[in-house]
Every structure is written in structure tokens, then in C-alpha cells.
Amino acid sequence: MTAVAPGKPRAVPEVGRDTPELRARLQAIWESRRGLLGWLSSVDHKEIGLRYIVTSFVLLVIGGVEALALRLQLAGPDLSLLTPEQYNILFSTHGMTMIFLYASPILSGFSNYLWPLMLGGRDMAFPRLNALSYWIYLAAAVFLYTGFLVGAGPNDGWFNYVPYGELQYNPGLNQDYYALGMVLLGLSTTVGAANFIVTLLRMRAPGMSINNLPILVWGTMTASVANLIVVPAVSLAFFMLWLDRQFGTQFFQPQAGGQPLLWQHLFWMFGHPWVYAIVLPAMGMVSDGLPIFCRRPLVGYTAVALGTVATMLLGFGVWVHHMFATGLPGLSLSFFSAASILIAVPSAIAVFAWIATIWLGRPVVTTAFLFFASMIVLFVIGGVSGVMTGSVPVDWQLTDTYFVVAHLHYVLIGINVFPVVGATYLWFPKMTGRLLDERLGKWSFWTMFLGFNLGFLPMHLVGLWGMPRRVYTYPAELGLGPTNLIISIGSFVFAVGVLLFFVNIVASLRSGARCGDNPWDGPSLEWATSSPPPPYNFAVVPTIVSRHPLWEDRLQERDERSNLGEGMLLDQGKLALATSSLDAEPLRILEMPEDTIIPFLLSVSLLLLFFGLLLKNVPLTLIGGIAGALSLVGWFWPRLGLLEREAAHG
């Protein structure tokens, strides 16, 4: 049997058993270097995933503190804790932070960490691109928050309608920070999405066919395809806004043939699919997590997987439901309204599948289970209010009232924050080798759940009573004071629950009970690795025959068993296996890139470039641009080690 020898175009990979010597060899090959330089250069998907998770949790806290300030201001009528301008900046920054800097990146973090482990691969398809997407995300967050700190945060809501975003109504750098920051962030999302897509198509263990994928993978994959196609819409819209403001273009200016509504179309062509992109992977967490604690496979796997994809396909066509109140023709409203209500169908499938899984299973009530199960309740509430606003006449009544604030928080907190916290309880042991405390966990759950409902259910009411959203105060005569006080109290209780969750993390990092490889007795491949997993993930390339590789003996679905102990060694270099798209047949041996500082340098260059553009500072723009271009040339220079070229002979 020939071994893989670098330079030869074909080789038969050596097959062998998982041994300590093999592991030692792989460790030396895959380990990141120590020290600051090593840290900045790491391309390990687990390292990057953790950075994503930590950064987005920090931003969740920041966005949460902003929200609490808002709720303090609204706790009673006619308060003057915040000026109207400050209120504008705070609610816009809160929305921007939560939607763009927390809700999506947190899911990228989990998926980055988990995908290769779940798929039985050694890394993502493009490890350097992976590092780049994290560093640009960080750069965009720094950029946007620099604006906030110098008093130039976004002040026109997260969806930033024109004409208020235009220079004549909105002097100051607020909108320029937001516009350029969003273009920068768009780059991160796009390269990340491309990486997920190619990873799904190529980086699965043999036999990990398309019907064996965990639902989380389906969710992130669907979200990534959507992002690849719709993120350019919002980047373009923001870029055009910046040009309108700084270079006198007329995209959105009606007096010169422009269209303010163009902003709304571009924004919601992106925004609606994006809303799914920040819930579908989280729904996947529930679909994969619940069965572990119900001790049985998910009911209706195929329906749920296809429903995920169907939701997104329908989701491309319904952006206009955010524009029902803009005076579009009636027929088009009816069409978009019908499509929006139709979307409820695939979501309902998922809900029934979860309920059936609990019903037919033997639930073990852990903290993670509580978060996943309660998410179903919140999802139903948020879904019903969503279907209500999907209907045109109701939307005309409710648009821009607090009812919408209630709806969007039920959706976003219910379908993003609750599953994400549940997922942390579920996978923290895998990531750290320690369990989170269950007692504190239950406390944090009940505080979050009760606080959330106390705070956000009454928002529906004040909305129906006519309280508009995005107002910094309300007069006492309206009689909204007492309910608003309850809302604010509930918000603070919820925040305390979130705080308990973070306390649990910090405490358990140091003194949590140690756990083995598979503390919850989970079925999927990540539980076969040690906790935390080694840098190479799997010592030998596993061969998979079912959806539940670790539950096969119990489920007895077929005679054959997945093989985790023997397989391709791929130990002569930083090698990984590429497989075919549908059936995951071995296709190619890949030389994986070594750690490199280039993604970091490229991100720093981009940050300089964007500050240069913002300040219209030519030297800064040139330095950033040229440094970025050089980084790219360095990146793509064909490498012998990656077999991108022949040894030079000229």
C-alpha cells in the first residue's frame, strides 16, 4: 500500500487503526503555535468558533445594557433619563448590535465549532477564509462601536430608512459609520457563507450522505446559501446611501429621479431571508438537542430538513410584507401576504416534530432541555403574532406599534437566544471538558423564562392600545404607565437570568465538574471526540452509515455499523479528505493550509481602509488599500505546500 507522498498527483491513502502514536504524530502536525503570533495566526475551526462565540456574547451583553437603558427611560410616563436623540441612537444601536453583531455571529460561532466535528472532517474547506471572516467581523464591530463611542452611532433604526438617513436630514457621521460598517460586516458574512457551503459539499466523512446530516447543518447550510445571495443587496444599499451622502449621487433622492422606496426593497430583499438566517440554525440546535434529552431520534427528520429549505425558498419571495404600509398596489400586497402566511407551514412542521419527539420520548429534564422545550412555546407565540402581521389589514393597524416590538423579541429571543443558551449548556462540556452547573442553570432558566414573558407579553397589549414603537416617552394621560412599569421590571428580571447564565459559565470554566467524551450520551459524531477535541478532531477518517453513529447498537436500524476506530490515516502532512456532494464518496486528498497571519493583516488593512473612506483621508485609504492588496497577493501566491504549483524550474 503506497502512502501519500507530497508532490505525487495520486496516491492510495493508507488505512489503519487509531493508536496513541498516530495521535501524537497528528498533534504535532495540527497544533497551533503558542504565543501572540500563534494566536493571531490560528486557522483551527474550533479556535475560531470559540472566538466567534465569546465575541458575540460580549456584544449580547452590550446590546442588553443598551436595552435596559431604554426600558428605564420608558418605565414611567414623561421621564427624562434620556434625551430624544440619545434614545434614537440607543434603540438603533441596540437593534444593530443584536441583529448583526450578536444573533448571526453567535450561530456562525457554534456552526464553525461544530460542523467539522459533526461531519467527521478535520477542518472547514477554507481554514484561512474562516479566520478572515472572524477578523473582519471583529473589525466591523470595532468600527461600528467607534462610531457609537464618539457619539455617532446609528440613529435611524436598524433598518435605517431613507430619506431620514440622507445627509440633508442627518448631518454628522452617524449614518456614514453605520453604512461603511455594514459593508465591512457584509464581507465577513459572505466569506463565511461561502466557506460553509463548500465545506458542506466537500468536507464530510465517507458515508455522511445528505440524509445523515444533523439538522443544525441543514439550518446553517440553508442560511449560508441565502446569505451568499442576499448580503450583496444590503451592502449595496448601504454603499449607495454613503455615496448619496458624500458624493452627491441621487439613488434615493426623489427630486432627481431617485426612489426612497428602493432602499426598502434592497433592504428587505436582504432583511427577510436574513431573519430566517438567524433562526434556522438555532432551530437546528433544537432539532439536534431535544432528541438527546428525549432519548430517541427526532420525529420526522426528512420533513424537518426539507421544511428548513422550504422556509428559505419561500422566504426569498416575501420581503414586501415589511412594506405593506407603503402604498404598493393591492394585488401585489395580496400575493405577498399569502406567501407570508404560507411560510407558517414549514415552521409548523418543525413545531409538530419537536412536540412529537418529546411526546414519544422519555424526556430527561436538564437545563438544556428546558431551554429547548420552552423555545417551542415562545416560537408559537412569536409565530402567531407573525402570521397576524403577515395579513395586510392587521399589519396596517399594528405597524410601528409596540405589538411589533413584542413580536420581534418573541421571535429573536425565543428562537435565537433561548436555543443558543440551551446549546451552550449542551455543548459547553464538549468545548471545555467541564459541565455547567445544573442547579444554577435551572435558576437561570426560570429567571430568564419568567422575566422574559413578564416583560414582553404585555408589550402586545400596549401595542394594541396604540403605543408607537421608537418613541422616547409617552404622556401620563394615556394610562400606559403601569403596564410599561411591568414591562421594564420583566426586562430586568430577564437580564438577571442572562447574568446568572454568564456567572455559571465563568464559574464552571474554573470549577465545573469534569466530564467525559459523551456526558449526555449524544448520538452524533462530535461526541465521539475527546472533550475538548484534539486539533485534528478525528485520528482516523471515520466511515459513517447512519444518522446516529453513536446510537447504532441501541437503535438496531441496520446490520452495518459506523467505523470510528479504523480508517484512512492521512498523517503525512496536514491532510484532510474531500468527498462527493451527495453520497460522500472519497474524492480527493487535500493539503490543508498552515496557520498564517495573513487573514489578520488583511482585516487590519480593511479596517484602515474603511476609516480612510469614512474620514475621506487619502493617505489612510491608500495605506489600507495597498496593504490589503498585498495581503491578497500573498494569500493567493501559488504554494508548493498546497500543491498549487510545480517546483519552479525556470
Place this chain on the structure above:
Amino acid sequence: MAELAETRPAALPVGPTGSEGVGRSGMLALIATEGALFGYLLFSYYYNGGSGGPNWVAEARPDLRLALPNTILLLLSSLVIWRAEKATRLGDRRTALLGSGLTLLMGTVFAVVQWFEWKAKSYGIGASSAASLYYVTTGFHMAHVVVGLIVLALLFLWTWLGYFSPVRRIVFTNGALYWHFVDGVWLFVFTTYYLTPYLGFGR
């Protein structure tokens, strides 16, 4: 006793071989997202034009005397880089050098002519919504041409350094693919901004 599944692969390609490899999927993803970007630009044009009043377009009859030959030149350059790519596949380094060099030249001529085309316009970027869209869309395209020219120059250099062989040439294939994209997307831009006014759009 249940049986363990086995994977006993035959010989597998190592690294990118020929035009195959994960890098190619990456390039296709880039093209998909960039294609979408141009789609939104053109959508903006049709949307603003479609909902604008009469005389919305910047010019009722755009001058085609430079733009049409320039378009043909760009499309021909796609053929030339295709030939150069084929030469790389056949291991014919001379033709590959000639081809990528010629494509570089043709692309540069296109960029220069487009520059004069801009200069010759009677309106500036802020004249109207249509004018803004014209300059920004062709400007976006020009940015892609410039990136493409840098890529072509690098391909020329790397071919000259003898980096590519019939087996190891994914970088060349990807660069050529990018250039095809730059050319293909221009057809849509050209049709939209230079031809549809003749069909009456926005007039």
C-alpha cells in the same frame, strides 16, 4: 454481531489536480455572490427607471461608437484567455504566456477606452438618479476589471516562472474563470445602459 463499515479507497488525487479542487468551488461561490451584486445594481436601475417619470434616462440615445467595439473587444479577450488556459492544460507554456499577455493588453485597452467614454459624457455622477446608476454600475465593473487585470498580470508572471503544469494549474483556471465572469457581466451592464434606452426604457 454487527459488521463495521469500511472505506478502502483506491488511488485518490492529491491536492488540486487539473481544473478540479475545492478552490474551484470557492471561485464559483465568489462568482455567485458577485453576480448577485450586479443583479441588485441592475434591479436598482430598472426599479428607479420603471417608477420614474418620462425622460428619466440620462441620455435618450447613448453613443455606441466607442462602447460597442469596446464590448466586442472584451468578449474576444474571453476567447483569448480560454485559449491560454487550454495551452496550460496542454503544457504549452509559450502559448499560455502569449495568451495571458494578450488578454492583459486587451483588458487594459478596454479600461482606457471606458475611461474616455466617461470623459465624453455630458453629465456628472450627481446629475440624476440615472446618471448615478450609470457611473456606479460601470464603476463597479471597472473595479472588477482592474482586479482582473492584476490577476492576469499575476497569471502571466506565474506562468513565466513555470509554476503551472497540466496537473497543477487550478490557479490559472480560476483566474481565467474570474475573467470570463468580468466579461460576461459586462454584457448585462452594456445591454442595460446602452441598449435599453433605444428600446424606449426610461424615455
